[in-house]
Amino acid sequence: MQGVITKGIGGLYFVKVEDKVIECKARGKFRYTGLVPVIGDKVEIMLETDVSKGVIEKIYARDTEMIRPAVANVTQAFVVFSLKKPDLNMDLLNKFLVLCEHYRLKIVLCLNKLDLVDKVDENLVQELRNVGCDIVFLKAKEGEGLSELKAKVKDNISVFCGPSGVGKSTILNSLLGREAMKTGDISKKSQKGKHTTRHSELIEYEDGFLLDTPGFSSLSLDFIEKEKLQDCFPEFEKHGSECRFSNCMHYKEPNCRVKEAVDSNEIYADRYKFYIKTLEEIIARGNKK
Ligand SMILES: Nc1nc2c(ncn2[C@@H]2O[C@H](COP(=O)(O)OP(=O)(O)OP(=O)(O)O)[C@@H](O)[C@H]2O)c(=O)[nH]1
Ligand SMILES: [Mg+2]
Ligand SMILES: [Zn+2]
Incomplete structure (x- = not known):
């Protein structure tokens, strides 16, 4: 039987099979291969004599694999930030966006607590739209913006991520x-x-799954390879292919179209600065090794 792991507690896995949830252990062989089942895994299970219990026999290849929290096959990220309380932290927001791009997730930026601000900074919204972000404004406590989110859930495993308290x-x-x-x-x-x-636990909703995660206030991106970092900045793409050097990292190279696009305000300077800061962190980590 095939199912999806929705929850894991101390070596027990809850596997959703059709409309039932079956409590499973993993076959001992997984321990030797170093493959640990995680939430979101599609698995093959075998029932025991007590049919509410089973054993995970096989873990299907993962489309995506996130580490914090450990979850497989996520397709979409609801990146949640509040406009106030806590204040919007652009550095951290950019980190979350880069992280989600790195995992190739569809990104929906959820700007919450709209009720706490008089008006939204239009420059900021422009900058985020320039990045290609799909933005939903919410007043979660009053229920505003929810239907827009709801419409995006179907057929996805969507993860809520962002800082604590948003x-x-x-x-x-x-x-x-x-x-x-x-x-x-x-x-x-x-x-x-x-x-x-x-x-974290997968919750079925509207023909999809939702996953809440613990908020974190710091995030390191230095595990990303320096050559791959630019791929996490969607707005660089159309310019990057026209740089003089095909392996241009848009850093100190001459005739760089990305840098020209920054000078002509087609790419936001703040985003480019963030790119360089992150790139330098990655390079510094490489030098330490
Ligand atoms: N004013 C206002 N407060 C909100 C809104 N949405 C949530 N809150 C409040 O913000 C606080 C934090 O909400 P949580 O939902 O616990 O935040 P979280 O992001 O899950 O936080 P962690 O689990 O710690 O990562 C609570 O007091 C909520 O009532 C909103 O739209 N407007
Ligand atoms: Mg929470
Ligand atoms: Zn370049």
């Missing part, structure tokens, strides 16, 4: 119409979230 679990609960995940206030003193969500 409202990921609130959005998920509002979509589901029930308190599937606990939510928590942000700290008055630091204006940061309190890391309320601690575990």
Whole structure:
């Protein structure tokens, strides 16, 4: 029988097969191959005599594989940031966008807590649209923007990611119409979230799956290969193919079309600065080895 792992707790895996959830152990052989089943894995299971229990026999090849949290076959990222409380942190937002591009996910940028600002910075929205971002504005507590998100769920495994306290679990609960995940206030003193969500689990919804994740406030991108980093900046693509050197990293090379596009404001200078900062971090890490 084929199913999808929706949850894993201490060596037990919950596998959704049609409309049933079956509690499974993994075959011992996986331990020797170093292949550990993760949420999102498509698996082949065999039932035991007690048919509510089974054993995972096979893990199908993964289309994508995320590490934090460990989850396979994600197709879409709902990157959630709040406009206030906590304030929008562009550096961190760019990191999340690059990370999701690296995993080749469809990205929907969810800007939440619209109720806390008088108006949205139009320059910022332009910059994000220039990157090619699909943007949804939300007031999760009041239910605004939810139908737009709902329409994007079908046939996807969508992961909610972003910093702590921005409202990921609130959005998920509002979509589901029930308190599937606990939510928590942000700290008055630091204006940061309190890391309320601690575990991840696939939840079936509208012919797709949703996955809440714990928020994190820092993110390192230095595992990305320096030559591949530029592929995570979609707005570079059409210019990059016209650089003088075909392997141009848009760094110190002459006749670089990407740098020219920055000078003529076709590419936002902030994004290019972020690219260079990240590239230099990756190069520095390489030198340490
Ligand atoms: N004003 C306002 N507050 C919101 C909105 N959405 C969520 N909140 C509040 O923001 C706080 C944090 O919400 P959570 O949903 O727990 O945030 P989270 O992103 O899941 O945080 P972690 O689980 O820690 O990563 C809670 O107090 C929510 O009630 C909104 O649209 N407007
Ligand atoms: Mg949460
Ligand atoms: Zn170049």
